[in-house]
Amino acid sequence: MSQHLITLMILLPFVGAILQAFVPNPPGAGRWIALAASVLASVCGVALVASLQGQTADLQAIESLPWIGSFAISYEMGIDGLNALLVLLVAIIFPVLVGYEWNQKLGRRGVHGLFLLLQCALFGTVCAQDLFLQFFFWAFTSIPVYFLVAIWGGEERENAAFRSLVAASIGNALLFAALILIYYSVEPHTFALKELAGGRFSARAFHLFGSEFPVSGVAFALIGAGLALRIPVWPVHGWFTQIAEEAPPSVLVAFAGATVPVAIYVFIRLTYALFPEILSSASGTIMAVGAMNLVIGGICAVAQRSLRPLLAFVCLGQVGFMLLGIGSLSSAGLVGAVYQQFVVGLGLAGFALLLGIVIDRVGHADFMSGGGNKGERSFGGVAVRAPTVAIVAGIFIASLLGFPGSGGFVGNALVMIGSYSALPGLVLLAGAAVLLAAYYLFTMYRHVFLGKPRAEGAEFKDLSLRERALILPLAASLLAFGIYPKPLLELVRPTVLTLLSTVK
C-alpha cells in the first residue's frame, strides 16, 4: 500500500469527483463523499511527506510503469525535497476549499467535482517524474479553473474564464513545443526526467530556415515563456487580475494558493534539472524579472481601492520574491524560494479566503471610497464586530510581510541572504518593494478593520464555527512553521544542494 501512496493520492480525488457527481439521494451525501475523497487524498499526502527520509536528495516512494511504450512515455512518480512541500500545500488547501463551498446553493456537486479534479491534477503535476506525464497533468489544471470561473464567477466571468483559458493554452503550447524539442534531441528519445537531467542535450542544435539554434537555449526560452503565462509574471499577468476580480474566493484561493506555487515548482524542476548551464547565464534575467514583479506589483497595489485586485498584485509581488531566490543560484536563496512556495501558498490561501468571507458579508470589495470607484461604498470597523477576523487577517499580513516569528520570515530571510551574494542592488529594490507592501497592506487593514463601523456592515458577524475550522489551521500553520521551520527545511536542503551542484 505504501508503495502506491502517490497513485492513491492522485486517484482518490478523481474517483471522488465522479462518485459525488452521480450519487443519488440524499442530496447532502455528495458533499460528504467529496470531503472524504479530498481529506483521504490529503492524508495520503501528509503520510507520504511524513515518511520521507530527511538528509537525502534521492527520489523516494518511486512508482514506475510503462504507459505509451512506443514513445517511451512512462507513468513515473516520486517525491523528494523539492516537491514534498507542494504535496503538503495541496493537501492542506483543498479540503479547506471543499469545506468552504459546503453550502454552495448553485451546482455544489459541480464545484466539488471540479475542485477534486484540480486537486488530482496538481498532485499529479507535482509528483510526476516524466515530462509528458507532468505536462499532461499540468495542462489539465486549466480546465477545472475555466469552468469554475465561467460558471460561478462574477459579472464578467465568461470573459475572465476565456482569457485565462487562452493564456493557459498558449502557455501550454509553448511548454509542449519545448518538450517535443527536448524529446527529439536525445537518442534514444525519452521524456524521463532522470535520463534527461544534467543537460544531456546541451550540445545539440536544430536547423530552421537555414539557421542553427541550440536546443537547450530555445527549450529554456519556451519553458520560461510558457510558464510565465501561467504564473502571474508582469507584464503577461493581465488575465490573472481579471480572474482575481471575477472568480469566487475559493477559486482565487485554489489559483493563488496552489496553482501558482505549483507553476513555480515546475519552473524550478525543469530549469535546474534540464538546463544547468543555461541557468548560470540566465540567473540575472530571472532575478531581474523577479525584482520587476516585486516593484511593479507593489506600485500597482498602492493604487488599488478594491480588495480583489489588491490581492492579485500581492500575489505578483510574492512571485517576484520566489523568482529572486530561484535566480540567486545559492543554497539559501533556492531553499528560501522553495520554502516560500509553501508559506506564501498558505498565506495567500488564508488571506484570500478571509477576504472572500468579508466581501461576501459586506456585499462588495471596495475598501477605499472615491476616485471613481463606485461611489462612497467602503468598509470600516470590521474589527469591532468581528475581532477574530481582524486578528487572523493580521497574522496573514504579518506572514506576507515576513515579520520575524511568522512563516514568511524564514523564506524571506533565506531569499535575501541568498540573493545578496548574486545582485545586491536588486535586493535593495526588493526591500523597497516590501516597505511599500507594508504601507498598502496596513492601509487596507485600517480601511477594512479599523475606524468607525459603517452602517452597511451592521449585520457583519464574526467567523462561524465552520469558518474557524477552515481558516484557523492555516493561520496556526503559518505561526508554527515560522517558529519551528527546521523539519521542513531539512527535507528541502539536500535536494537543493544536489541540484545546485549540477549548476555549479
Added chain:
Amino acid sequence: MITLPELPVLLVAGIAYFLLAGLIILIWGRRLSRHGDWLAWSGVLVALGVFAALAGALAEEGYRAWHLGRGWVGSPGETGAIAVGVLEDPVGLAVALIALALTAVAFSSRQLILKEPRPERIYAALSFSTAGVALSWISLTPWLAFIGIGLTVLGGFFALGARWEENGEAALATRFVIQRSGGLILAVFGACGLALSRAGLSWGDPASWSTDAGLVPVDLIGGICLLAGLFVQLQPFPFLGWALTPSGVPTLLRALSTQIFPGLATFAVLIRSGAELERMGLLVPFGWVQLLSVAFAVGAGLFQSQWRMGFGAWLSSAFSITSACLVFSGPANAFSLLVGVALGGTAVAGCASSLGFGGSQSASNRSRALWARILGFAGMATATGLLLFAPAGGFIQWISGAWNDPLVAALFALAIFAHLCLGWKLAWQLSFVKNLVQVPWVSVLSPVLLVLFGLAVAWRGSLTGGAIPGDPDRVAPSAIELFFNGQSATGILEESAFLGASGTFWTSLVVALALGYWLARKARQRKEPQELKGVALFVAEGYRVDRGAERGLKLIARLGGQVVEAIDERVWREWLPRGADFAIRRIAALAMAIDTRLLSGLRLALRKCVDAPAAGLQLIQNGNIQWYIFFAIGSGVLMLLHFMRS
C-alpha cells in the same frame, strides 16, 4: 538554586506566559473580571520571579555572562545560518527589571486605564511590550531581538487601539505601525546582509561576527540597512511627525507603549551590535545624524501648543541623544542615559497623566496634586541627570571624552543643552498645573519607585554618579562598570578635561532650568493656544515631512494607477483582444478569400473539363442526321486506320 544553564527555558517560559496572558486579555478581556488586570499582574509577577532567579544565578557565577545558542534556519556555525539563543548577562537582567517596573507603574494607574474605551487592549498592549523588551535583551542574536521589537510595535498598536473606533485614532495607529514595521523590515534586511558571510551573528561569541574575506560591499549594505531600521524604530527626525500628532490616549500609556518600550527594545540591538558596527565604520555617521535629529526634535517640541506633543518630541530627542552618546562615548555612558530616559520619562508621563485640565482643585486633591508636581520635577531630574541621578555622569564623561577637540565637544554640549532645555520647559509647565484628575494615592506616588531606581548610586555606586573626578563619593560597586567590563571608570579620564566637561554640563543644566522656566511662563501667559504662522508652524508640524511622504505615496499610487490602466486595462482588455480579434478575422477573411478563389477555380477547371466532352455528346444527341453520318463515317475510318496500323 537554579543555575545559569537551567535558566534559558525558564526565561523563555516566563516571557511566553506574559505574552499569553496578554493574548487572553486581548481576546476575552471584556468577559474577565476587572478586564483581566489580575492576569496582567500575574504576568508581571511570573516574569519578576523568573528574572529574580536569573539575578540569583548570575550572582552565584560572579555576574559572568552565559549563553546558549541553537540553529533556527541552518546549522549553528554555518555561514548564512540564522541562529537563536538566550544570553544571560547583568545588562539584560537590569533592563528587563526596568521594563517590569515601568509596567507595574502603568498597571497601578488603574483608574487611568479604566477610563479608556477598551481597557483590556491597554493591559494586553503593555503585556506584549514588556515581553518584547525582555525578549530583546535576553536574545543571543538579532533575530530573536527583532521578534521582541515586533512585540513592542504590536503593543503600541494595541495601546492606540483602545480608540480604534474613531477614524482619526485608527489613522494614527496605522501610521505608527507602518513606520515601525518599515523600520523592522529594514533592520531584518540589514541583518540578512550581514548574515551572508558570517556564522550566526551571536552576541555571546564575537568570533561569529568576523569574516574571512574582510569587509565587502554587502556588509556595508547590510550594516546601513540595519542601522537605518533601528534609526526608524527610535523615531528621530524625520520620523517625528507621528509623535507630534495628538491622540486621546493618556500620556503615560502612549509614551510607554509607543516610544519608551520600543526604544528600550531597539537599544538591545544597538548596544549589543555597537562594537561590530563601529568596526565597519558605520556608527560615527549614525551618531552625527542622531545629533542633528536632536536639534530638529527639540525645535519641533518647543513650538508645540499641547504639552503631550512636546513631551513626545522630547522623548524622541532623548533617544537620539542616547544613541549619539553610544556612538561617541560608548555603551556604558549611553546606558546611564537610557536608564534616565526610561525611568525619568515614565515618571514624568505618569505625573502628567495625573495632573490634567479636566480635573479639579478640590482640597482633597491639593496634596496629591502637589506630590504629582514634585514627582514630575523629580522625574525630569532623573531623566536629565540633575544632581544625584544616573545620567549626569554619562553626560559629563561624554563631553570630557571629546574635550581635546573643542568644536566637537561644543557640538555635543549644544545638543545636550537643547535637549535639557526642552525637558525643563516641560517640567516647569507641569509644575504650573494645579488641577488633578481623580486618581488614588498609589497612582500619584508610584513614580517614586522609578525616581529611586534612577538614583546614581544604584547604577554607578557613587552619590553623584561619576560627576566628581576620581569618584570620592563612591559607596558601592558600580553596576554599569560590571555590565560593561570596567568601562566608564572616571580614573582614566584627564582631570582637566573632566573638570571642563563637568563645568560645561552643570552650567548647561542650570541655564536650561532657567530658560525652561522662562519658556514655560511665556507659554502659560498665552491665554489662547498659540496660532503659529510661517516658519514656526512649519517647525511645529514636524517640518512637514509627513506631508511630503504623503505626497510621495500619492504619486506612487498615481503611477501605479497609470501602469494598471496601461497594461491591465488598455493592453490586456482592449488592445490584445482587439488585436487578436482583428488578426484572427483578417486571417480568417484571407483564408476565406483563398478558399473561395480556389473553389471557384476548381469549379471552373472542372466545368471546362466537363464542357468539351459534354458539347461533343450534345452534338450526338441534337437529332441532326449529318452529324450522325459524320460520326459514323468518322468512327469507321478511325477503326480502319487502327487495324491497318496493327
